[in-house]
Amino acid sequence: MQQRPFALFGTYALEEIPQTFSWFEEMREHNPVFKDERTRLWQVFRYEDVLAILTDYSRFSSQAYELTGGFLSNSLIAKDPPDHRKLRNLVNQAFTPRAVAHLSDRVTEITQELLDAVRHKGSMDIVSDIAFPLPAKVIAELLGVPAEDWDIFQRWARVDSSDAASRRESGQSMQAEMFNYFTNLLEERRRSPREDLISSLSVAEVDGERLSEPELLSFCTLLLAAGQETTKNLITNAIVCLTDHRESMERLINEPALMPTAIEEILRFLPPVWFLFRQTKADVELAGQHIPANQVVLAWTASANRDPARFPDPARFDIEREPNRHLAFGHGIHFCVGAPLARLEAKIALPMILQQLKNLQRVEGVPITVRAGIVFVIGSLPVTFQPY
Numbered sequence: 001m002q003q004r005p006f007a008l009f010g011t012y013a014l015e016e017i018p019q020t021f022s023w024f025e026e027m028r029e030h031n032p033v034f035k036d037e038r039t040r041l042w043q044v045f046r047y048e049d050v051l052a053i054l055t056d057y058s059r060f061s062s063q064a065y066e067l068t069g070g071f072l073s074n075s076l077i078a079k080d081p082p083d084h085r086k087l088r089n090l091v092n093q094a095f096t097p098r099a100v101a102h103l104s105d106r107v108t109e110i111t112q113e114l115l116d117a118v119r120h121k122g123s124m125d126i127v128s129d130i131a132f133p134l135p136a137k138v139i140a141e142l143l144g145v146p147a148e149d150w151d152i153f154q155r156w157a158r159v160d161s162s163d164a165a166s167r168r169e170s171g172q173s174m175q176a177e178m179f180n181y182f183t184n185l186l187e188e189r190r191r192s193p194r195e196d197l198i199s200s201l202s203v204a205e206v207d208g209e210r211l212s213e214p215e216l217l218s219f220c221t222l223l224l225a226a227g228q229e230t231t232k233n234l235i236t237n238a239i240v241c242l243t244d245h246r247e248s249m250e251r252l253i254n255e256p257a258l259m260p261t262a263i264e265e266i267l268r269f270l271p272p273v274w275f276l277f278r279q280t281k282a283d284v285e286l287a288g289q290h291i292p293a294n295q296v297v298l299a300w301t302a303s304a305n306r307d308p309a310r311f312p313d314p315a316r317f318d319i320e321r322e323p324n325r326h327l328a329f330g331h332g333i334h335f336c337v338g339a340p341l342a343r344l345e346a347k348i349a350l351p352m353i354l355q356q357l358k359n360l361q362r363v364e365g366v367p368i369t370v371r372a373g374i375v376f377v378i379g380s381l382p383v384t385f386q387p388y
């Protein structure tokens with residue numbers, strides 16, 4: 001059996017990524033459920049098996065995220081029913097489609113401000129000039145973080161270091177700083193509520209119960225972390241896919257109505273999240289393999305999205321692909337709370353970028369690096385365009 005060409009967590013060149021797709025292909029065919037003895041993780045590659053794992057929360061527990069430490073542990077994403085149900089119902093009350101649709105004018109304004117800052121230059125970095133600040137500003141606004149605090153907010157989002165130990169350390173101190181900040185903000189909003197998510201979360205009730213202070217705090221930090229890095233990569237990956245497939249880019253410029261199916265195809269083809277964790281609560285059989293209880297299972301959603309049993313000609317980038325039931329936002333009870341917001345941001349920002357930045361090109365010869373992990377992170381993507 002071929003070993004995975006790369007470690008699960010590491011930094012690679014963008015050109016190396018197709019090797020991982022070839023590895024997925026081989027694993028789906030010959031070794032769809034296997035235990036990696038080095039990491040002691042069970043890895044799962046086929047669409048139907050990944051779907052079964054995400055559907056069956058009674059045997060595949062999300063408590064696996066507790067083992068990862070950091071912001072995911074002790075949050076909504078790491079809970080099973082009944083705790084998950086309670087938290088999710090409360091969150092759903094505040095995170096309504098109405099609350100999200102309400103943001104569309106602001107998403108347009110923020111995108112225009114970002115484009116105005118670079119349009120005369122004829123070059124920019126898609127990541128730092130658009131893809132990073134847009135979702136960060138939108139989440140700040142959604143949560144009700146005052147505009148003048150944008151700077152510290154930006155700093156938290158940039159917890160980044162090549163060395164894992166210092167990353168963990170700075171991550172922990174950032175988390176303490178974030179908790180502190182949100183504790184004060186919550187207190188203020190309780191005294192004088194406003195029309196923002198923090199105010200509605202602090203009063204939302206299910207069966208007469210409200211979110212506890214630690215639950216509220218971990219939800220705010222989860223939103224920041226889960227909503228920002230992922231949406232940043234959706235926008236960056238969109239520009240990677242469209243500059244790699246120029247005929248699709250031209251079609252989208254001329255037929256913007258194709259944007260919703262194109263966004264789904266970008267999510268399938270180069271997803272921001274590559275795998276999800278679960279932990280077996282009992283012995284299970286999956287694709288003829290016996291997985292004992294208490295094992296950590298890594299479900300490769302990025303491989304499921306390329307499974308030919310589900311997606312005809314999966315290596316083809318097809319902006320009109322339908323149906324396209326990819327697993328980029330997960331599936332089942334943990335299906336991404338922020339999916340409507342991420343889709344809204346992409347649906348507004350991408351047409352504005354394509355319409356306003358004529359002759360958008362990637363800068364040749366600049367190495368593009370990817371930090372692989374749960375989230376697939378492109379650090380920088382320089383582009384040129386016609387200034388105006």
Ligand code: HEM
Nearest residue numbers: 076077226227230231234272276329330334336337338342
């Ligand atoms: C393109 C952007 C995004 C992608 C690809 C993405 C992906 C995902 C995935 C795959 C899950 C499921 C995790 C699991 O089952 O273990 C998830 C859950 C979640 N996402 Fe997103 N996400 C995105 C944007 C957002 C945004 C914008 C927010 C919030 C502002 C958000 C908040 C959450 C939360 C709170 C959960 C946990 C839901 C639960 O456990 O019930 N995400 N996301």
